[in-house]
Amino acid sequence: MTSTTVARNVVTGLRDLGVRHIFGVPSGGWVDYMEAIRTTDGIDFVLASHEGGAGFMADVCGRLTGVPGVCFGTFGPGATNLATGVGGATLDRSPMLALTDEMPAPLRGRTVQMGIDHQALFAPLTKATMRIAADTAVDTLVEAARIALSGRPGAVHVGLPQGMSAEAVEAQAIGAVEADPLPMPDPAATAALVAAFAAAERPVLAIGLGAVHAGVQDRIAALAERFGLPVLLTPMAKGMIAEDHPNYAGVLFHALSDMVGQTHAEADLVLAVGYDPIEFNYESWMKDGLALASIDVVPADIDRDKHPVAAEVVGSIGPALDALLALPAANKRWDLAALADRKAAMFAKLAGRDGAFAPCAALDVLRDVLPDNGIMTCDVGAHTHLIGQHWRTPKPGTQIMTNGWSAMGFGLPAAIAAKLCRPEVPVCCVLGDGGFLMTAGELATAVREKLPLVIVIFTDNDLALIRIKQEKKSNPIYGTPVRAEGTIGGPSLFGVPVTVARDPAEFRAALVAGFAADGPVIVEALLDSREYDDLVLRKDKP
Structure with missing residues (x-):
């Protein structure tokens, strides 16, 4: 012993x-x-x-x-x-x-x-x-x-x-611990799933966080292509299908969700794969009476009085998708050309305006500078809603957010952890000035750990998402300004150098220098938050 x-x-x-x-x-x-x-x-x-x-x-x-x-x-x-x-x-x-x-x-x-x-x-x-x-x-x-x-x-x-x-x-020694194996889908439930899908004229795919955990990205794309299906994502499932894929239909709940809703309003069945309502309840976006077919590791959490559940497969997700992929290829009655037009119109609204320095333009520049293998974490606020819809995400895990818990202050600690786990790739975070203040002390952690990080702060001097909600109720702005005006501080914070950017060119130069630095760097973008007003908190349900 x-x-x-x-x-x-x-x-x-x-x-x-x-x-x-x-x-x-x-x-x-x-x-x-x-x-x-x-x-x-x-x-x-x-x-x-x-x-x-x-x-x-x-x-x-x-x-x-x-x-x-x-x-x-x-x-x-x-x-x-x-x-x-x-x-x-x-x-x-x-x-x-x-x-x-x-x-x-x-x-x-x-x-x-x-x-x-x-x-x-x-x-x-x-x-x-x-x-x-x-x-x-x-x-x-x-x-x-x-x-x-x-x-x-x-x-x-x-x-x-x-x-x-x-x-x-x-002394005790142990090895790696694995998750409990998931049960294979029940054959009767799988048969009901196949029948419901085969009978539907316009099924739409709704992909959630459970599909990310299941690693079924290739099957999702294959199913969409085999049957000509639009693919909706929840924000934390970004990267499960490319934004430029012809079947991509947008992200639920985030910016311009009303334009995304034009697609799922035409559906006669939602085929939910790993959909987790912790991000967004079904009832908040599905039109009343729309049927659901669910594939997940747990039963669907949905109001079954409002939405008939045509099929429900509980267990391993991959085999259920394989059963659908075994059906003969045949396009459902979707107009993918019309889908392409809707997406083009949506992304045009999200494009940065020439000469203006606002959140969309800043995200465009950051996306251009950050390599595809880089990781971007974000905080919680109006900028999150833009990132959810606008940020091109090459694969799951390259954009990290909190959308189930949605705690402000998440973005900076998340970036620190990402850099520790992936030291070989560029890492940045995007924070609002309000969220930054919640965990600003973790700058000291980044310095102590000598982590090369680019910390992007969108300074607009207000809690924009709540300010927009106040104005939608015709309430006066109260309790949401972060400061009257100005920047977050001086030339450095906790020993982290700060570069202020007032236009896209300055922002690009600061980012390029920041990613080349050997320690943490803050790039503070002075932005006009009014761009958010017409893009976020739109109607989610048809």
Whole structure:
């Protein structure tokens, strides 16, 4: 028997699971774990400025690596800060292990400084919550990782009781943990799916995050081409079909969604593949009475009084698509030329105006400068709605957003994690000035980690999305200006140099220089937010 400590068993166990970074803010109870990380090859601790930022970083590591991202927070306020990022992983379907200090058994339920029930706190934010015991800590981690990876991925909370870390235990070794295998589709359900699809005259494909996880990109394109089907995407499924593909029909919910709606208004069946209503409920865009055929790992969440469910296949997504692809090729009754005209009109409205420096023009320049293998993360706000519809996304994972949890402050921590996971590719983030302020302290993390990042801040001095909602109600603008005027700061913030761009040419030059730099760089684009007014928050439902 080889003796070790609980802390070393936990750290080597995480390393052996494939974890390479643990994000967090340390505590006194975490000191033994920190020393174990320091002396264990293949795993590092990344100090965040705020536990919420650590959670966002772990979320994105989980997305990009397929291994649960790991974050840590201490008792009470550390755990509640962490909770924002943990909830994001669950609703954005990212595998995560959220570790926190916990009170030792004799103090649970007592009145103790910083003491709250972490199991109760994290229960509604996670797929499961548990705590380790000294002799079974590694077994608990394995079970937590399995749950985090299985079905719809998400966060699992694991409590680390204080005072246990230095206990002597038998060393345990583990290998990689895989998700539970998905069941094969029920033959009767598959037959009903094939029949419903064959009978439909104008079925439209609606592709969601579950299809991304299933890796069925090629099957989606093949199905669309074989039967001449328009393909709708949710924002987090961007990249599942190219924007210039003749069957691409646009992104639901985001900018100019009314123009996208002109296509699905003509459908007589929605064939939903991995569609996750955490991004956008079916009822919010499907015309009343429109039927659904669903292929997903869970049953469809839809008002079945308003929308008949013609077929529902629950289980592995790929085999259900194969059953449809086995049908004889035949174009459905869609006018793809009309679809092309609608798309051309939509993208024309999203094109940057000559000479104007507004969000669309800025995105055009950034897309031109960032290579196709680069990663762009974004925050939450009006700019997100433009990115969802306008940003050309070559493949899934090259544009990263939060659209299930939708927490402002996500963009910068997400970019930090993306660069740590993909050091060989260019990484940038696009933030509104309001969202930037929420996690600006993570600039210090980027500096400490010496990460070459381009941090693009769209400065328009207001919370544009909420300001537009105020004006749509004819309410006065109140509580949404970020500042009266001006820029976010001086020539540098937290040691990160700031370049201000006032026109497309300045912006391009700043981006080119930024991507060539050997550390983080801020490019602040001074934009007119009024361009958003006519593009976002349009009618989603026909």
